[in-house]
Amino acid sequence: MEEYIIEMLNITKEFPGILANDNITLQLKKGEIHALLGENGAGKSTLMSILFGLYQAETGEIRLNGRPVKINNPNDANSLGIGMVHQHFKLVEIFTVLENIILGVEPSKAGFLQKAEAREKVLRLSEKYGLKVDPDALIEKISVGMQQRVEILKMLYRENDILIFDEPTAVLTPQEIEELMEIMRGFAREGKSILFITHKLNEIMAVADRCTVLWKGRCKGTVAVRDTSKEELSEMMVGRQVTFKVGKKDSRPGEAVLSVKKVTIPSKTHKNNAVKAVSFEVRAGEIVCLAGIDGNGQTEFVAGLTGLERLGSGSISLCGKNITRASIRNRSKSGMSHIPEDRHKYGLVLDYTLEENMVIQRYWEAGFQTAGFIRNAAVRSYSEKLIKQYDVRSGQGPETVVRSMSGGNQQKTIIAREIDKRHELLVAVQPTRGLDVGAIEYIHKQLVATRDAGKAVLLVSLELEEVMNVSDRILVMFEGEIVGELDPGSTTIQELGLYMSGAKRNTVKEIENA
Amino acid sequence: MRNNTVSSTGKFDFKRLSGNKGFSAFTAALLAIFLGLIFGFAVMVTASPENSLAGFQMVLLGGFRRIGDVLYFATPILMTGLAVGFAFKMGLFNIGASGQYTMGMFFALYAGFMWDLPASFHWGVCVLAGMAGGMLWGFIPGIFKALLNVNEVITSIMFNYIGMYLVDMLVQSNSAMYISSKTRTAYLPGSAQLPSLGIENSSLNISFIIGLAVALVLYVVLDKTTFGYELKATGHNKYAAAYAGMNGKRNIILTMVIAGGMAGLGGAFAILAPSTIEGSSMTYEPINIIAANGFNGIAVALLGNSSPIGIIFSALFISHIQRGGTLASLYGFKPEIIDVVIAVIIYFSAFAMLMNSAVGRFFKGRGRGPAQVEPAAAEGTAGLNKAGPVDEKKEV
Numbered sequence: 001m002e003e004y005i006i007e008m009l010n011i012t013k014e015f016p017g018i019l020a021n022d023n024i025t026l027q028l029k030k031g032e033i034h035a036l037l038g039e040n041g042a043g044k045s046t047l048m049s050i051l052f053g054l055y056q057a058e059t060g061e062i063r064l065n066g067r068p069v070k071i072n073n074p075n076d077a078n079s080l081g082i083g084m085v086h087q088h089f090k091l092v093e094i095f096t097v098l099e100n101i102i103l104g105v106e107p108s109k110a111g112f113l114q115k116a117e118a119r120e121k122v123l124r125l126s127e128k129y130g131l132k133v134d135p136d137a138l139i140e141k142i143s144v145g146m147q148q149r150v151e152i153l154k155m156l157y158r159e160n161d162i163l164i165f166d167e168p169t170a171v172l173t174p175q176e177i178e179e180l181m182e183i184m185r186g187f188a189r190e191g192k193s194i195l196f197i198t199h200k201l202n203e204i205m206a207v208a209d210r211c212t213v214l215w216k217g218r219c220k221g222t223v224a225v226r227d228t229s230k231e232e233l234s235e236m237m238v239g240r241q242v243t244f245k246v247g248k249k250d251s252r253p254g255e256a257v258l259s260v261k262k263v264t265i266p267s268k269t270h271k272n273n274a275v276k277a278v279s280f281e282v283r284a285g286e287i288v289c290l291a292g293i294d295g296n297g298q299t300e301f302v303a304g305l306t307g308l309e310r311l312g313s314g315s316i317s318l319c320g321k322n323i324t325r326a327s328i329r330n331r332s333k334s335g336m337s338h339i340p341e342d343r344h345k346y347g348l349v350l351d352y353t354l355e356e357n358m359v360i361q362r363y364w365e366a367g368f369q370t371a372g373f374i375r376n377a378a379v380r381s382y383s384e385k386l387i388k389q390y391d392v393r394s395g396q397g398p399e400t401v402v403r404s405m406s407g408g409n410q411q412k413t414i415i416a417r418e419i420d421k422r423h424e425l426l427v428a429v430q431p432t433r434g435l436d437v438g439a440i441e442y443i444h445k446q447l448v449a450t451r452d453a454g455k456a457v458l459l460v461s462l463e464l465e466e467v468m469n470v471s472d473r474i475l476v477m478f479e480g481e482i483v484g485e486l487d488p489g490s491t492t493i494q495e496l497g498l499y500m501s502g503a504k505r506n507t508v509k510e511i512e513n514a
Numbered sequence: 515m516r517n518n519t520v521s522s523t524g525k526f527d528f529k530r531l532s533g534n535k536g537f538s539a540f541t542a543a544l545l546a547i548f549l550g551l552i553f554g555f556a557v558m559v560t561a562s563p564e565n566s567l568a569g570f571q572m573v574l575l576g577g578f579r580r581i582g583d584v585l586y587f588a589t590p591i592l593m594t595g596l597a598v599g600f601a602f603k604m605g606l607f608n609i610g611a612s613g614q615y616t617m618g619m620f621f622a623l624y625a626g627f628m629w630d631l632p633a634s635f636h637w638g639v640c641v642l643a644g645m646a647g648g649m650l651w652g653f654i655p656g657i658f659k660a661l662l663n664v665n666e667v668i669t670s671i672m673f674n675y676i677g678m679y680l681v682d683m684l685v686q687s688n689s690a691m692y693i694s695s696k697t698r699t700a701y702l703p704g705s706a707q708l709p710s711l712g713i714e715n716s717s718l719n720i721s722f723i724i725g726l727a728v729a730l731v732l733y734v735v736l737d738k739t740t741f742g743y744e745l746k747a748t749g750h751n752k753y754a755a756a757y758a759g760m761n762g763k764r765n766i767i768l769t770m771v772i773a774g775g776m777a778g779l780g781g782a783f784a785i786l787a788p789s790t791i792e793g794s795s796m797t798y799e800p801i802n803i804i805a806a807n808g809f810n811g812i813a814v815a816l817l818g819n820s821s822p823i824g825i826i827f828s829a830l831f832i833s834h835i836q837r838g839g840t841l842a843s844l845y846g847f848k849p850e851i852i853d854v855v856i857a858v859i860i861y862f863s864a865f866a867m868l869m870n871s872a873v874g875r876f877f878k879g880r881g882r883g884p885a886q887v888e889p890a891a892a893e894g895t896a897g898l899n900k901a902g903p904v905d906e907k908k909e910v
Contacts (some may be wrong), residue, residue, distance in 0.1 A: 306757075307759075308756065308757065327759065327761075328756065328757070328758075328759035329759030329760075329761075330759075331759075332759050338757070340757060345751070345753045345754070346753050346754055346756075346757040347754065347757065348751075348754060349747045349750045349751045349754045349755070350750070350751065351750045351751075352746075352747065352750065356743070356747075360747065360754070360758045361758055361759070363740055363743055364740055369740050372739045372740050372741060373738050373739055373740075374738060374739065374740055374743055
């Protein structure tokens with residue numbers, strides 16, 4: 001009989017109207033790396049929240065070493081040795097690494113912190129697992145990869161031996177991902193057990209021993225990774241076959257639509273410039289991808305390009321027209337469409353209805369208003385047309401409050417609106433973030449279709465596969481500069497990673513830009 | 515989700531009705547009022563058990579004996595309610611309705627005393643002057659907010675005081691307006707007083723009708739125009755509004771100006787009301803007190819869920835309770851107790867917002883379809899973010 005360290009048996013959790021977990025069983029062996037795979041909304045987060053004590057299951061039980069346990073809150077989970085690295089780190093930026101690690105379990109004597117002891121322990125752990133973390137560095141000064149290691153150290157410091165990683169690779173470079181995998185293997189050798197939540201199949205194939213697949217709240221089964229393939233896993237996850245390659249013809253670029261010259265944007269968080277003298281062009285009929293690791297100036301650049309922030313210096317022209325100082329509305333009128341990075345913060349008014357959101361870029365146009373009064377009938381018929389054309393699904397059609405819609409359909413709303421609007425340039429920032437495989441496939445097709453219609457597309461993405469598959473030309477951004485221009489047809493993910501991490505840069509291009 | 519709505523259209527569709535925002539706001543307001551009344555009654559029982567039933571009956575029903583007065587007193591709080599509610603739709607908390615109200619009152623007084631105009635439109639000019647005064651007092655916090663991003667709550671609170679002291683000073687130093695022996699303003703000329711609606715023993719006047727009309731206009735502006743669309747979008751999500759190219763600065767200033775104008779109208783309506791005694795008028799006593807009607811406007815706006823139509827009803831309700839409360843003193847209740855009871859009822863109306871979402875959730879929870887899995891996942895991560903031992907740590 002095999003020994004399981006944690007068993008979640010027949011877990012059922014219902015939210016009003018939704019069966020988030022339906023009779024799911026997950027058994028974690030001691031010393032194994034167990035992947036939990038599923039699309040968005042498949043119930044992964046709910047299941048882990050139950051294990052971490054954030055939710056209580058309606059039925060089913062959790063066993064630790066064969067004994068039933070009750071986990072009422074994260075403190076219970078912690079005392080049972082369960083630790084979690086959240087997708088979004090929970091660190092105090094202005095504290096040091098050490099201070100963050102001991103936060104909540106500070107060793108103290110008579111009210112005074114005893115840091116020396118803690119420091120030694122952190123150094124010991126860091127060395128043992130090859131984490132190479134400097135305990136005295138400030139969190140805000142270290143890279144995202146390092147911050148993740150601080151989160152890992154937090155678990156180790158608390159002597160957890162069941163470690164949950166919630167989509168840990170989303171923010172890392174390929175090299176950092178490699179190192180993380182190695183660290184995880186090290187934990188497994190030490191006898192620690194790892195639950196690894198992801199929807200990236202390559203990583204599962206690389207590191208996991210077994211994999212449990214969730215689909216629409218149900219367990220599709222647990223398989224041994226060495227007996228399965230990527231294709232089989234993806235079919236289990238999505239419920240149908242998925243093409244990984246985006247089908248597209250070669251691009252035939254026309255004239256330059258967007259021309260960016262020596263754009264510099266000051267940073268809000270530090271004294272240096274976030275974007276440093278960036279120059280490039282995007283031509284009609286091509287998809288140019290601005291690749292890079294999160295936080296290398298892409299967000300600031302897009303804010304400057306779309307008019308949300310002012311430029312420090314430099315100029316931008318769209319279709320030959322200088323829009324450096326143009327308002328957002330005028331940029332939009334000049335032919336810029338923008339799929340924003342954060343769809344909830346920028347892209348949608350969540351408490352507005354679907355039809356109200358459909359016209360948010362156009363409500364002022366003559367067709368949608370007369371003398372300041374909105375023409376409801378025009379809004380309705382226009383949004384019905386887009387809903388049909390882009391297959392946006394919702395509860396009450398045009399009257400649905402957007403907040404109640406699924407993430408994929410919210411994103412489709414934005415995409416429909418921005419693509420249908422008269423435009424020459426489409427700026428798409430992480431258009432597939434947080435979406436499942438099916439929705440990603442759809443959005444990629446739309447981007448390619450926009451390109452084939454002769455528009456210029458600027459895609460800003462952190463996803464390497466997306467960068468490689470969708471774009472016609474790749475510009476790599478590192479620390480606010482464009483450090484290389486790559487052809488997706490002839491480059492490799494590894495090479496791209498070297499550029500993204502700053503290990504390599506294209507000096508020829510640099511001279512050209514200067 | 516889709517199937518769900520399709521299948522339920524046959525019968526009486528309660529889910530659809532309850533999904534409606536207006537409906538849940540209405541039920542929430544009723545619940546708030548009901549709770550408020552219970553607590554109000556409890557206070558009366560504590561104060562004077564033997565008279566509590568009769569007194570409470572008076573609070574509840576007394577207003578019906580004085581319909582004219584109820585409508586008359588409803589008018590200023592209707593206007594300040596609109597001043598708060600309209601700004602709230604944009605996401606601005608206009609706590610400065612009192613100052614705007616006072617300025618409006620002063621401007622109206624000034625036009626009434628200092629400008630000699632024909633009776634046919636003198637009062638109209640006074641009303642417009644009052645509106646202009648309120649607009650000015652809304653404009654200043656608006657411009658601070660728009661251009662310098664100074665919190666409008668702070669500026670408008672300060673402008674409550676600035677407005678009140680300024681008005682008291684200006685009134686006292688103006689010999690045409692102020693009679694120092696009475697420490698009050700003089701009687702306004704008849705031409706400056708609003709035309710009465712002719713209800714006996716009541717000051718009910720044309721301002722009630724103007725107020726209703728203004729509320730309807732605001733409703734149309736909010737619901738049917740591009741300006742209202744921009745304003746509400748900004749209130750819901752200012753980032754999305756900026757992303758869509760809306761001119762946030764202009765809209766903030768415009769909203770505060772309109773809101774100030776509403777409160778200014780309220781002040782003008784209050785001071786320009788005709789007196790029931792021939793040859794007299796309403797007067798103002800400059801004794802350094804911030805106008806209560808400004809703050810009552812906050813309660814009115816909350817209870818009315820910031821909707822102009824809702825605000826009409828909540829102003830009427832609060833005025834009704836206040837009139838009834840005054841009549842309850844016939845049963846020996848001290849005016850202070852009555853004030854407490856009214857305050858308790860109004861206080862509970864502040865919970866209306868809370869209950870609004872609670873009621874909405876209660877019904878929506880039942881109406882939700884099985885295909886809508888996403889919110890659960892979202893809830894999951896939201897839950898994770900605020901959890902346990904990692905509580906105090908900031909997200910990176």
